[in-house]
Amino acid sequence: MRWLSDDAVARLRDACSELELSGTPYRMLDRLGRGGMGTVYLVGDSRLNRRVAMKVLDLTDSNGDLEARLLREARILAQLEHPGIVPVHDVGKLADGRTFYTMKFVQGQRLDEIARELSSSTERLRLFQKICEPVAFAHSLGVLHRDLKPENVMVGPFGEVLVMDWGIAKVLAGSAESPPAGGATEGTSTDSESAVKAPPETAHGAVVGTPGYMAPERARGEIARLDQRADIFSLGEILKFLSSGSSSGAAVANRLPRRLSAIVAKATASAPGGRYASAQDLANEISAYLDGFPVSAYPERLLDRTARLISRNRVAIVLVLAYLLARVLLIFWRPH
Amino acid sequence: MSEGTIGGGDGRFPETRWSAVIAARSDDAVERRRALDLLIGAYWKPVYKYIRIHWNKTSDEAQDLTQEFFTRLIEKDFLDRYDPAQARLRTYLRVCVDGVVANESKAAGRLKRGGGAIHLSLDFSAAETEIRRVAPAPRQIASPASTASIDDWFEKEWIRSLFALSVETLREECEARGKKVHFRLFEIYDLDDAPNYRPSYEDLALEFGIGVTDVTNYLAFARREFRRVVLATLREMCANEEEFRREARAILGVDPR
Numbered sequence: 001m002r003w004l005s006d007d008a009v010a011r012l013r014d015a016c017s018e019l020e021l022s023g024t025p026y027r028m029l030d031r032l033g034r035g036g037m038g039t040v041y042l043v044g045d046s047r048l049n050r051r052v053a054m055k056v057l058d059l060t061d062s063n064g065d066l067e068a069r070l071l072r073e074a075r076i077l078a079q080l081e082h083p084g085i086v087p088v089h090d091v092g093k094l095a096d097g098r099t100f101y102t103m104k105f106v107q108g109q110r111l112d113e114i115a116r117e118l119s120s121s122t123e124r125l126r127l128f129q130k131i132c133e134p135v136a137f138a139h140s141l142g143v144l145h146r147d148l149k150p151e152n153v154m155v156g157p158f159g160e161v162l163v164m165d166w167g168i169a170k171v172l173a174g175s176a177e178s179p180p181a182g183g184a185t186e187g188t189s190t191d192s193e194s195a196v197k198a199p200p201e202t203a204h205g206a207v208v209g210t211p212g213y214m215a216p217e218r219a220r221g222e223i224a225r226l227d228q229r230a231d232i233f234s235l236g237e238i239l240k241f242l243s244s245g246s247s248s249g250a251a252v253a254n255r256l257p258r259r260l261s262a263i264v265a266k267a268t269a270s271a272p273g274g275r276y277a278s279a280q281d282l283a284n285e286i287s288a289y290l291d292g293f294p295v296s297a298y299p300e301r302l303l304d305r306t307a308r309l310i311s312r313n314r315v316a317i318v319l320v321l322a323y324l325l326a327r328v329l330l331i332f333w334r335p336h
Numbered sequence: 337m338s339e340g341t342i343g344g345g346d347g348r349f350p351e352t353r354w355s356a357v358i359a360a361r362s363d364d365a366v367e368r369r370r371a372l373d374l375l376i377g378a379y380w381k382p383v384y385k386y387i388r389i390h391w392n393k394t395s396d397e398a399q400d401l402t403q404e405f406f407t408r409l410i411e412k413d414f415l416d417r418y419d420p421a422q423a424r425l426r427t428y429l430r431v432c433v434d435g436v437v438a439n440e441s442k443a444a445g446r447l448k449r450g451g452g453a454i455h456l457s458l459d460f461s462a463a464e465t466e467i468r469r470v471a472p473a474p475r476q477i478a479s480p481a482s483t484a485s486i487d488d489w490f491e492k493e494w495i496r497s498l499f500a501l502s503v504e505t506l507r508e509e510c511e512a513r514g515k516k517v518h519f520r521l522f523e524i525y526d527l528d529d530a531p532n533y534r535p536s537y538e539d540l541a542l543e544f545g546i547g548v549t550d551v552t553n554y555l556a557f558a559r560r561e562f563r564r565v566v567l568a569t570l571r572e573m574c575a576n577e578e579e580f581r582r583e584a585r586a587i588l589g590v591d592p593r
Contacts, residue, residue: 001459001501001504002500003462009495058585
């Protein structure tokens, strides 16, 4: 048997991990990142002369479980046609049997990276509102993301926001599995081809997701109880992160303005019933906050209301005060 | 691409066989022999080198201990106690080797060949040559100090052994399928160490009288098949799918960050 040197072993390991794209219209450009079951590459599409991102399973599997999960992810993405959700272009198999799908290559920065560059709290909160939009859309179709966190949000060069990595998304029972409103339906829920199979590792209460951004009921493995409010919790943690630069601890939330702190507290309430009912409600609350209107999370006292009205109308108040001052001065200075 | 062709195309999954770890305990003598041949083939060199370098044994002592270890693996059902949830197979086997060597003095009488022990036909001189490629005297090789580095070293040797086995399997398959040129190109470009000169695709095309595109395609074929063979062999060595995925990621360098 031939002896292999360390260099030869290293070359062979590289060869084994290399992406072999023969038989596809793609050519390898770069490796972008790696996730739980697959790796994402930047590839060139020779047919349309553009760059796309390709997610490939790291391995083939004997029972088709991994392939089913990846295809499921691609199908969920394909049905979520929204500017804030990355579109899927293609699915297929490589020459070595590994399944892949391609999607829009998002050039931009992750939220956790760009957050440091945002100096204005208004800018941060407007960004947060944009994150709520695709999540609200997905919820309207019965799809939960289940892994919302700053690392899974991209901000593009034009300020567009995309929610990424729907790899552990869950389709709620009874939801429409066909394309969004206005689109043709693919089939009924009894159609085995369109039925979305739950990944085996989440089928019996196994916990998946990222601690810190995970709703308490998910952390406890209460899979049957999960609804969109689990994603609301994660959005609340993202809001806390954007507002303060950190997602940890009550001390962080205490440094925020009271009304904003109350919004964060409501979004991240331990009990689902204490949170906002929808991502749209949360986004609307942020709008109200930014525009100086009352927010449902913070019951105002008279003093708070007065301070808010003054803050919201300070230009008008300053003008009125300036007018009154001018009038007073005229009275005292007017020659008799 | 239509739903009907998603997952179609080649559609080939690696052939699934019984895990060698499980088959080694089978009542089927043929399956048991196949499984043990595979495990011994993959592990005997790392075991021998480990005993030579880490335990600082002479070549003769290491040969006897290696034979002793695999005899016990076959006769004493070492694999019955293996739990993939607790450790990787190679870590478990290495610890078993430690036990065998540490008990050497108690088993001194049985270390001599004869006495009913199974004798495996292993090319120890080749293993010794490999050790000397690294250093003229094995004592010059610093024995890993910590458990973690011992595990790393043993893993490196095991990967070397796994790849070498897979190269031989690939060679046999290529010869059987009339693809000797494919394998030869793979051998020259990916296996041979050429510190001063590495042939270009054009050089290889001229040497073999084929087009440059053929060189590209033949190498791609061989590498793809090599990967398939490695993964198929690895799958046979793992007790379950989860262990296989974990090991494959480690070997292919695809470790989650």
